[in-house]
Amino acid sequence: MFSSGIGGGGFMTVRIPSKAQDASSEVYALDFRETGPAAANATMYVGQPMKARIEGDFIERKNLSRTLEIIANEGPEAFYKGPIADSIIAKVQAEGGILTHEDLLSYKPKVEKALVGTYRDKKVYTSHAPTSGPVLLHMLNLMERFDLVGEGRTPLNTHRMVEAQKFGFAARTKICDPAFLNSTAQITQLPTKEYAEAVFANLTDDTTHPPEYYRPEYDVPFDHGTSHTSIIDKDGMAVSVTSTINLVFGSQVLDPNTGIILNDEMDDFSIPGTPNGFGLPPSPCTPPLALQANAPLSSTAPTIIENKDGSLYLVLGGAGGSRIFPAIFQVILNLEWESARAHCRGRDNGIMDVSQAVEVGRLHNQLYPDVVDVDRPYGYDLLQGLRDRGHVVKSVVEAVGVKGGMLFAASDSRKNGVAAGY
Template sequence: MADSDGVRAQSTVLMGNTGGRSPETPLNQKKRFLAVIGVITGVSILIGGLHYITTKNNDTCYPKVAVAADAGNCSQVGRDILLLKNGSAVDAAIATLLCVGLYNPQNMGIGGGVVFTIYDASTGKVETIDARETAPQKSSANMFDKDPQKTESVTGGLSIAVPGLLRGFMMAHKRHGRLEWKDLFQPSIKMARKGVIIGKAMAEALSETSVMIENSTTWCDVFCDSNNKTLKENDMIKLLKLADTYELIANEGPDVFYTGSLSQKIVKDIQAEGGIITSEDLRDYEPRVHEYALNFTMRNYTFHVPSAPFSGPVLAMILKILDGYNFTHNSLQTDERKILTYHRMIEAFRFTYARKSELGDPQFVKITDIIENMTSDETARNIRSKIDDTTTKPDSYYGKDISPPYDSGTSHLSIIAEDGSAVSVTSSINDLFGSMVMSPTTGIIFNNQMKDFSRTEQGKNINMNNLIQPGKRPLSSMCPTIIMDNSQPKHKRVKMVVGASGWTKIPSAIAQVVLNKLYFDYTLKKSVDEPRFHNGWKPNVTEVEEKFDKSMSEGLRKKNHDIHQLLGGDYLGEVQVAVRQGDRICAECDFREGGSPAGY
């Protein structure tokens, strides 16, 4: 290796140069020699690691482990849990997300919810853990009917659903953790007190919400500078109250949040903002474990995803429709083929998003037949027969006239561990800074997931399966995915761990990255970086990112697509992915969010 040779050449100079000093004794020469060898060994190991990191395709790869979070320092936290502490994949995931809650508090935190897809290499099983927020017991389907400005379901105390994240973390830890619970909090406690540097994603969120922040003592105490102006990118922020809260949860466990001293503060702070969450709501919250994830097989791969109220059925339907076209790298080799391929993908999005509008919480509504229909081969064949390769169709062609709910921001993490286990996990507080309610006593920012329910004041064409009921979980676009490689049946291994943030664009963003890598044979970096497109059926327009090929846009317009080009920093989902490539594990963090992977 050239770099190592360079180090060895330098070491010869170091050992041969006495700088005019008197000759050393043999004993001292030996000590110096061993010291230099130690330094050289350390440098060689570092350079050897760097050699593994970058390949000729600009993919970021490691020999054993990869962690891909949307904050680079947090990817390193996960890596260190695995490398230095011998933690499990779930240990690393929990520690990493606690860190992400500091670097991207606008997207996720302990005031929200989470969904895990977990592969345990020791058992060969894939399970999901659903810790989505729930509607409070005092909620009702028409609770927002008397809100003429339609704001109470978006911000403020009434928009807050019962947080589930910490009980979800504890369930995952009890089933798959290896380290002590409190050890998972220590890196983030230290960071929160020392201060973290504001990155691109948080800075943009702070800019968008600066008026609210600067007009609130609670928010400005945390997110303003000494002149009471909102902090900017590369400024340092200290989250001291949240650090104290983390430390309390680390030492006493998550029950301190749900039934202990924190719960009383949480209820008081939420109710002071007009919320209806009670101590009983917190006490009674329970995550759900599904010991067998929803799965479907395409080619040599088996996909494992969470079922409703999450969007596993949505991703399954999209990919099953498209699998029948037998896409390969040749599908993009000419402009004509590429336009046709993209047209078929967009049509699959339309048909699928129309069906998504019928989903809800299966504990409250009977949707088993809908899920089975969405994920069946017969449905995929039927829809392919309806896709016209020459043109798109009116809205009514794709599904029932139902207005979909509009869920919002999230954070995703993908991990492949040294033992072959894997975690794909997505967490959310919904909109930027959730409900825009931050507890002045604990530093917790609360979600606004009540917004994700369908509401009666939205009109007659609403998803009746997604109406508010006490204890119910709202529909979600989150879809943490684990893909197994079945090419060697006796030695099944994780091929890809993938998921996304980006509101309703999550399933279409994941589908595009999966197709780019596994079907179109792109490098991993190109698979993630490639400009995206999205059509969610309503509104029936096809959004394309700013750098999307203009010739593709023109070709799609000729097939009657209504193309809307996004500008500047508007993107269609942010994907974090880890994939096994030969004997290496590669990872990519979406430039759209600004994170970076870590591994060893």
Template sequence: MSSSFNLFCTVLVFLLLPAISTQESEGTRREVIVARHGAVATDDGSCSVIGMEVLRTGGHAVDAAVAAAFCLGVVNSASSGLGGGAFMLIRQANGKAQALDMRETAPAEASQDMYAGNASLKATGALSIATPGELAGLHKAWKDYGKLPWERLVRPAENLARRGFKISPYLYMQMEKTRSGILADKGLRDIFTSNGELLRPGDICRNMKLAETLGKIARYGSEAFYNGSIGVDLVRDVQSAGGILTISDLKKYEVKVREPISAKVLGLEILGMPPPSSGGASMILMLNILAQYGLPFGNSSDLRIHRQIEALKHAFAVRMNLGDPDFVDESEVVADLLSPKFAEELKKTIFDNMTFDSSYYGGRWNQTFDHGTSHVSIVDVERNAVSMTNTVNSYFGSQILSPSTGIVLNNEMDDFSMPTGNRSKSVPPPAPANFIRPRKRPLSSMTPTIVLKDEKLKAVVGASGGAMIIAGTTEVFLNHFALGMDPLSSVMAPRFYHELIPNTVFYENWTTVIGDHFEVPADIRAALQKRGHVLESLAGGTICQFIVHELDSGSMGELVAVSDPRKGGFPAGF
């Protein structure tokens, strides 16, 4: 299956990209497509195309998710890849749903006080690296659901790594923001610089070591990573840099198969990721609070946004009681987050003419903030659906690229809470539920979501963007299902965020890499300020991938797929 197949994959991608892009010249935006059979929405067009071709050749939605994830790990390694982790939510056309937790875990030698109060060691460098889980999860998902050969799903990404891909404007922005880290690490420097300068948008980037690694994975599966030569090389590189990852950590890594959380709200059923993700339960709490008002939960835009912000602050206050369910009993907290009665009580504390200090919302613990991610939404011919969010955490993770394997390594240890005696009296203490333990998984904001109506697939949604993911995913959902916006408008609408601490509303005010400008209108900002909100503009935000299944447009229904223009990606379908 080798050389001719490899050439086919490479030629296919470059032939299809111009065809998909021509939609823009016909007066429509390339970030939205309508498809009859299957659709893939990622934050990079080449990866959407690779996923679509998997569907076109008879692949399951999981097959497409695996191929797209491998692709994103090559062309968007600042945000995701083999050195990181992911959450995958799967809903079969027969109604069966599963949540695959491939979140990174703390190494066995990790401990609660390992950083001795030094937050910089937790944020970057070798001690910030947790045991990667993405590959184990992708391989398990494929074994359980896949229809196509494993090698078929890995080869397109291997070709991109070997033959090269163009640096996108968004990747270049991430490189610019991580310039010092890239220049300080030989592995990153060898891939992303030339003659001492960062590669520029449009420059061809190659990662030959990653291509070799992907070639081994294509032939031997995940064993080559977790119990083979790739893992040996990776661990040697990490330990040489001062890290504590071991071969035993890789061998003992487990993918957790969990039951999705679910709730019925606004006439729909929401499927979400359970802990250690806080996203699904937090989103459902927000929706249950807003449902108390009735649709459209406010007679003006500024009132609706005010109520959303207040609901979001309550969700952030509760979420920090969550943690890895293998280490923390969070069943009562999850039950509260999913309870309409609990939401009804919280709604009584929301006033339409004012807001309050962070302490008002009852949060006992300080927040943790995860960072860069990548999201994929997929629906196949049979209407199997996948919502998957992948991450290496911060831009380029730990800012270490394993020179032996070409893999960018995560800094997921930074998502744990760290005990410290030096804190302001006005800031709550760190959350014990999220303290480090060996082989524990840190709390996450990732919010992969699947929406059903009358037990039929209605939508797949999710976002990247760290702690802002909960707000971004919920806003896109509400724009479409509560306010009646079309899918593209739902994604294009300017967004606002709140993380409880600091007590600030962050609102979009930025021009993206493709020239779109997003800004919350001045009259809404003024109305929020009158209610007491402190506002701050944000030149960035979440990146959402949204697929809506139009159930009334034929026997199988049309799929409207949107890739968020904020990152420059576009979807693919047929």
């Protein structure tokens, strides 16, 4: 309840299998990300100090079930106009907010064909910008150029994986919401093999580099808490959905009449004239300008992967702010490594593949700060290999895989999640 809900937004990737045996599935990306109110402006938070919050308050949401029942019976229009909308607007404005009825009425979710790429013999479907789906494909394109299965999880390949993250985070600073500015060309280029080839020339095996080497252009604020669910049904329909109200309990404003906790997604916009602690200027993509369609960037990347023959392979996504797309990236690589190792040991039954790929320790370097965070015990030789190459080393994903007609689900214990089957 504290990370997501109908007071927030998110992204969804949906696979609809074809009824014809030889036809391809249809995969769609749904964008229901929050957008800035029409009255938002670039300096609305300048000089506005944050308010301290008090812990220990008891929260009771008596009316949320009634709100959900109304929406279920009357459809989405019941949320955007009528008593529910009236109550939300009244509460926001009573707290000093600028949301209006026109903002709710003009909001439209976006539905389009999913962003598609390939990784080796797999087809990867993910979400478009303003998510980090294009960045995920870029990092996979970089790692595709290495023989990870043949070479295994070596210190060198671990270094390459971290370097791909650093190039990915640098590339992320250059993209915008496609509805804002003229960023279509950059966004279209980012997930291509050609772009990865140009970047690959700068990936060095013997050493890492300071952040400026990777050519980040702007400071991009990172989003925060999320919830993710990966689902596969008996017919092969798959859904990967990530939703959020941003920080814990969102804006910490609860509308008592509807029981809805309201998001604080405006926190994901930049404040103009305020460089970050590393001197990068705020991104021109993310100031809260008076553009109702402008959505802040997101670290989410709900993803669905198919085998070469079009059958379903993996449905995954994650929660955890800026760690989301690097975690998805590593789970895909981990699954490749673990499957190869199981095959070599004569245990190619897939039973442990997904859970091992999710639970194994992960490395995270988001360029700023230039530190490799290790969240769980990791091989000493692998970490020492990073240190030898100049890395500074310090010490959540949901997935469902398909193999041999069986489903194997894993929920990341880092987020106290569970895997449920039917």
